[in-house]
Amino acid sequence: MKTIFSGIQPSGDLTIGNYFGAIKSWLKLQGEYNCFFCIVDLHAITVRQEPKKLREKILEVLAIYIACGIDPEKNNLFIQSHVPFHSELSWILNCYTYMGELSRMTQYKEKSLKVGESIPVGLFTYPVLMASDILLYNTDLVPVGSDQKQHLELARDIAERFNTLYSPTFKIPEPYIVENSSRIMSLQNPVKKMSKSDENENSYIKIMDDENVIKRKILKSVTDSKGVVSYNDDQSGIKNLINILISITGESVESVENRFLGKGYGDLKNELVEALLSELIPIQQKVRDFLKNKDYLEKVYKDGANSASEVSYKVLRKVKKKIGFI
Ligand code: TYM
Numbered sequence: 001m002k003t004i005f006s007g008i009q010p011s012g013d014l015t016i017g018n019y020f021g022a023i024k025s026w027l028k029l030q031g032e033y034n035c036f037f038c039i040v041d042l043h044a045i046t047v048r049q050e051p052k053k054l055r056e057k058i059l060e061v062l063a064i065y066i067a068c069g070i071d072p073e074k075n076n077l078f079i080q081s082h083v084p085f086h087s088e089l090s091w092i093l094n095c096y097t098y099m100g101e102l103s104r105m106t107q108y109k110e111k112s113l114k115v116g117e118s119i120p121v122g123l124f125t126y127p128v129l130m131a132s133d134i135l136l137y138n139t140d141l142v143p144v145g146s147d148q149k150q151h152l153e154l155a156r157d158i159a160e161r162f163n164t165l166y167s168p169t170f171k172i173p174e175p176y177i178v179e180n181s182s183r184i185m186s187l188q189n190p191v192k193k194m195s196k197s198d199e200n201e202n203s204y205i206k207i208m209d210d211e212n213v214i215k216r217k218i219l220k221s222v223t224d225s226k227g228v229v230s231y232n233d234d235q236s237g238i239k240n241l242i243n244i245l246i247s248i249t250g251e252s253v254e255s256v257e258n259r260f261l262g263k264g265y266g267d268l269k270n271e272l273v274e275a276l277l278s279e280l281i282p283i284q285q286k287v288r289d290f291l292k293n294k295d296y297l298e299k300v301y302k303d304g305a306n307s308a309s310e311v312s313y314k315v316l317r318k319v320k321k322k323i324g325f326i
Pocket residue numbers: 005006007008009010016017018019020021022040043129130133134142143144145146147148181182183184185193194195
């Protein structure tokens with residue numbers, strides 16, 4: 001069986017961007033692959049986190065994974081910091097990664113602008129940690145949104161460099177990116193990616209948002225003055241709403257365009273609200289139920305860490321031998 005690795009940062013409330021860009025793909029692929037789905041807490045501390053909130057969010061992300069339908073019996077669900085090999089390989093791979101490569105990372109450029117003058121080193125070296133996450137598991141496939149594509153290419157470059165310097169050690173991972181759901185855009189500025197760290201709350205929908213909040217955010221979303229439900233780059237707001245709708249229904253773009261011939265943006269928004277509610281409300285109820293059962297969550301993440309450690313330990317040991325460590 002081939003292997004999948006993917007993860008989400010518990011750095012805030014998960015959005016429907018995380019859901020459609022990542023979790024939905026995981027749901028589709030689980031069963032066909034040996035999957036490692038991680039809660040990447042080490043990544044989250046590249047920007048300041050409030051300890052109490054971080055603790056809550058880590059468990060909430062785990063509850064969300066399970067509530068969405070990721071089966072802990074069939075997949076490995078674990079918390080990144082529980083498997084120390086991630087940090088260890090990350091240090092090693094830091095020594096095989098160039099400053100120039102990391103300086104070119106778009107996400108670093110954007111995030112470092114936001115934090116001002118005191119940029120934590122972790123924010124700069126974060127893609128090396130991500131490469132380590134992936135490479136530790138002999139990963140074949142990495143299902144992510146398109147914003148992570150550049151980081152994945154770097155992971156491939158680092159792996160190839162290491163393999164060439166020594167001998168084949170790391171498997172070279174492939175991205176898995178689903179076109180229509182790989183980049184859900186901000187509802188207020190649809191040329192920008194929807195992000196959980198956006199200052200404008202109306203720009204994103206959280207998986208856990210209340211029914212009336214979801215409704216309000218969709219109805220308020222920015223569109224254009226053309227008045228035709230058409231999928232094109234000049235109508236980025238409408239394009240985004242169609243992308244969200246078809247990420248839920250699986251319908252084709254053409255079919256949506258045909259169904260809305262002669263209809264207005266309000267009709268599209270109303271239909272989208274209904275679709276989102278029927279997708280998210282049952283998940284929210286399950287999340288709340290799982291969060292009441294901390295013992296169960298603890299069992300899941302402990303079992304997950306044990307099986308993740310077994311696999312990653314072997315890869316790390318091989319790496320250390322190749323380098324010349326005793
Ligand atoms: P993060 O936590 O920012 O996002 C988690 C996943 O959600 C996807 N995503 C989106 N997809 C579509 N539209 C959006 N608006 C949107 N926003 C987020 C992301 O592409 C990602 O797949 N570095 C990663 C986490 C990570 C990781 C890994 C992923 C750490 N190690 C190893 C894969 C493999 C991150 O910050 O994702």
